[in-house]
Amino acid sequence: MLNFALFGAGRIGKMHAQNIQAFAQSNLKYVFDVYAPAAEAVAKATGAKVAESVEMALADPDVDAVLIATSTDTHVELIIKAAKAGKAILCEKPIDLDTATVNACLEQIKDCHVPIQIGFNRRYDPSHAAVVKAAQDGSIGKLEQIIITSRDPGMAPVEYLKSSGGIFRDMIIHDFDMARFVLGEEIVELQAFGSAMVDEKITEIGDVDSVMVIMKSQSGRLIHINGSRRAIYGYDQRVEAFGSEGMVISNNQTPTSVTRYTKDTTQVKDPLYNFFIDRYVDAYNLQLTSFIENVLAKKPVSPSFEDGRRAQMLADAAQKSLETGQKVTLSW
Amino acid sequence: MLNFALFGAGRIGKMHAQNIQAFAQSNLKYVFDVYAPAAEAVAKATGAKVAESVEMALADPDVDAVLIATSTDTHVELIIKAAKAGKAILCEKPIDLDTATVNACLEQIKDCHVPIQIGFNRRYDPSHAAVVKAAQDGSIGKLEQIIITSRDPGMAPVEYLKSSGGIFRDMIIHDFDMARFVLGEEIVELQAFGSAMVDEKITEIGDVDSVMVIMKSQSGRLIHINGSRRAIYGYDQRVEAFGSEGMVISNNQTPTSVTRYTKDTTQVKDPLYNFFIDRYVDAYNLQLTSFIENVLAKKPVSPSFEDGRRAQMLADAAQKSLETGQKVTLSW
């Protein structure tokens, strides 16, 4: 049994709380949120206690693990405190918007030797995972190209996006991680293009809402990511791996297997999921299950802190390429 | 909160136990099985108590509802006992293999006025339910034809099927219920054809393994069911409704949304589910949720005992048509 303290009781924290309670091998002991009513609501729904402070929860020797689902700017501080308290850590992405801060964090915790897993939930999506498996087990031969489509259903207000760190660090970071996961090797060159197509006001905060990236890996493989802050038809999430012996695609999913035929249209499917938690419900569950099982079995957790740091560096490189208009070379 | 006693701790009982525990508004208080280790295993996994007898569980005034997942020949006795004890009842299909026994049961419980829901779980499958909705809300115009495909992944040993009541009462009864559900009216004519195609030994026990049925409803609609005890490619479950303004089909589902391309094949999907509990995981959950919510809200539960009895009568009619080779007319 793994006892959890949950930091952050917002939308995603609530989901994690339910998953922790539903899984037979885990228990939610504490929940903390700077906004007390949020913590109380989660506590009530799950039977957990509201922690008065982060420190109080970390001081309890019964707490084995923490799940960090607070705002991004608090992640590093909480990781350091939890690591020093000897707790296993599952932290939402990204570690931080600033790679220097991530590196400083790494320096602080390097001797703690606690399991740290970063919440790149998509690695646990069964369909994306099947693409990764096919790319690496030889069933599509030698992997040659990857195409990732990443479009959010709707764009947050520009005001809110001000503190997001930009589209690459906030949103496309998931896709940089997916690219590394499918590849099984590092990326060495990157070129990014971006435009304000969804909302021109995004330019006022120095950001874009539509992007395309191409990258090359150590062995010469080519990777493309296209992203948009808004797809009117729902959350568009596709991963394609192309190899010498075949291709495998993780396609979009619909809530039902219904097709409709009318006077004007054929084989109409129900709309795509419109919300990341609905689309990735299995992935969030499997991510947590994997963390719990690996921590209990004292096996390595994945994706690791280093995976989080490297995705961050790719996001930085994309941001730099966008700003300079130049190709960026990376060394590892 | 609805407190349950579960009767039957086999494969399907175990699943129900987990669902009862996972749902916030229900609690599993007792589990009973004639084979004590099965009950103990479920009790251990869920925190329920093992009931020493059915009577002991029914005598507890804290028990609000019973879930009957025992062997078919015990259903009627348990329904009568639970109804007389004033408990709400969710009973696996079929009520009984013999319609006379079903009718006798009805006579015994007619004054009990407890909610009784029969476990035709497929009514709660979101995709099948979408077909029913489209058939009844006018979105495909006036409903004219229904085609139901119902093929189990694999055939049980002939020895085991001896006591099944025959393919219509054991297996196709789900599809008779689905036909009534999509129709929203009764069936008045029925012709059944059958063959031993999967295993010729099935003829030794007077049964068949492959069937086709056509039926006509009160308003003249035509319904087809085809069934087989074995589909090598998995559990094949499709419902098609055809109307004056369109068609809607509930297609088969695959565990992932992956498609594969190789030298010889295009757009290959992963295999269909091979097990009814996997295919209908959502349906079993939604069925239970609906029962709990309706019982708590003192609303009617559905499908009702009468729905169970009528599906039975259609199965009887199909059996008679198969045996006589003649069309059977039904009146209600």
Add this chain to the structure above:
Amino acid sequence: MLNFALFGAGRIGKMHAQNIQAFAQSNLKYVFDVYAPAAEAVAKATGAKVAESVEMALADPDVDAVLIATSTDTHVELIIKAAKAGKAILCEKPIDLDTATVNACLEQIKDCHVPIQIGFNRRYDPSHAAVVKAAQDGSIGKLEQIIITSRDPGMAPVEYLKSSGGIFRDMIIHDFDMARFVLGEEIVELQAFGSAMVDEKITEIGDVDSVMVIMKSQSGRLIHINGSRRAIYGYDQRVEAFGSEGMVISNNQTPTSVTRYTKDTTQVKDPLYNFFIDRYVDAYNLQLTSFIENVLAKKPVSPSFEDGRRAQMLADAAQKSLETGQKVTLSW
């Protein structure tokens, strides 16, 4: 080179004329139609001569073959004349609406030994043909069930249908032939159900517009056909073969491979073909090609006159089953 005389210059005759001219190994020498302007239009478009009479065309020793695309009631007379003139014959289905007349025709031509092919064009559809191949080459194991969906895009006026011979002889005869083609053996039992769902006036002429049939073959295989005179979404033509080792389905086709995604719908395809000549354009071409090649190579043509006669007998049996409400047994 095969020189053709075409009898009948209506919609389908025109299509045949074009195909004859386009194919390198055939030439259209004459066209005849009781309505002279129709014959003249075809003659002008193809460079053929208008024949003043059937007899004149048949008397020309350069004419090797006739294509009969006239109204059904003239087929038998033209077959007899052409056979006696020693011409190879490709005749549109059905041979005649009355099986006695078909039998009398057979008596008259039995010593002529000319190739006679009946225009069951669907046998030449590449997708349906792939189902037949899979059903017979063992790739789905032992064939067990066939499901055929046959829905016309729209219903002709009831007045026009008066002389159609009824839905089974006029429309479903194609599906009886397809069933025999997939089976590779004969049908021995048949039950038909019918309703007036599309237009109630159809009952005034003693016909129905919506039908379902189940049949059993010599070896116990089960076959289902469902038919409708009107599918609002287009010409719905599907053939499914189910066997011990798998299933193969010939699905509907759309003119493009485009899918559209909008706010409310996903993966919308363009409408199905709405016209049999568009849907079966390849089949009509391949049917003619096969006739020409086999006649030139002095090989048997297929489907044969006997295939036409047997489909007719199944249509008769279905009509009888519909009228009596009873199952019909056939012997061959």
Add this chain to the structure above:
Amino acid sequence: MLNFALFGAGRIGKMHAQNIQAFAQSNLKYVFDVYAPAAEAVAKATGAKVAESVEMALADPDVDAVLIATSTDTHVELIIKAAKAGKAILCEKPIDLDTATVNACLEQIKDCHVPIQIGFNRRYDPSHAAVVKAAQDGSIGKLEQIIITSRDPGMAPVEYLKSSGGIFRDMIIHDFDMARFVLGEEIVELQAFGSAMVDEKITEIGDVDSVMVIMKSQSGRLIHINGSRRAIYGYDQRVEAFGSEGMVISNNQTPTSVTRYTKDTTQVKDPLYNFFIDRYVDAYNLQLTSFIENVLAKKPVSPSFEDGRRAQMLADAAQKSLETGQKVTLSW
């Protein structure tokens, strides 16, 4: 009626010859090929005459149009001769491998005022054309992104590719034209990446076999092309247009509409086309039809010589970006 002279009687010339003969409004008068037996074979199959020389065919005042299907290095010379002879011209892509030569050609023919259409056949593919229509008629709102997948079924020998001009000028030029066609505006920035993934020997001739390109258009739209010289599963040709109100995709096509289900796989489709002439059979026909109709009606033909020249300039830019590793900026 449009009388053609065909220059070039190879694989693609043969196909054009058949199409010219099959179409009612055109006639193939001459065929010329430097390899006389090829010309003779086409002449025999179509009834055309073998021209002793290009000049002889161009001197015949009955010749209205020429179709140039010779090797690329002869295109410009033939265009100039035909234009000066006042013939309408349909020329296979590319105009030339060297843009300077293309510009010189333009200079020579600028006063000839003959219709010149370049054989970017894909513009006439009904599915790709539906994407273009949706991108421009507002049905997907404002166009924002384009993703083009372009993979040949198999790679020609490296030796042969030596004189191809490189993958961008030889193969991806089709996709540059498609991007311009979907956009309806010009491209102003371009970055190309390439690798030798299919056959390392391609590096010996200074070329690559796997490429990815991103481009930005005048209004900021983003375009991605990925290409490979070899897709083991067939000719992979997809075009996706993403806009503010939806998305439309031209997917791959299979020769049948058959799906197969076996023990291990679900919904398997038959292999993709493996040959560009099979995949684009309709496009080649419609391209020719459009040329003939527009020339006869004295309307502009499309795509124009200028379209051919601009696709060429994009290919040059991609080649330069690949060689320098830098983004290329274009002005028009």
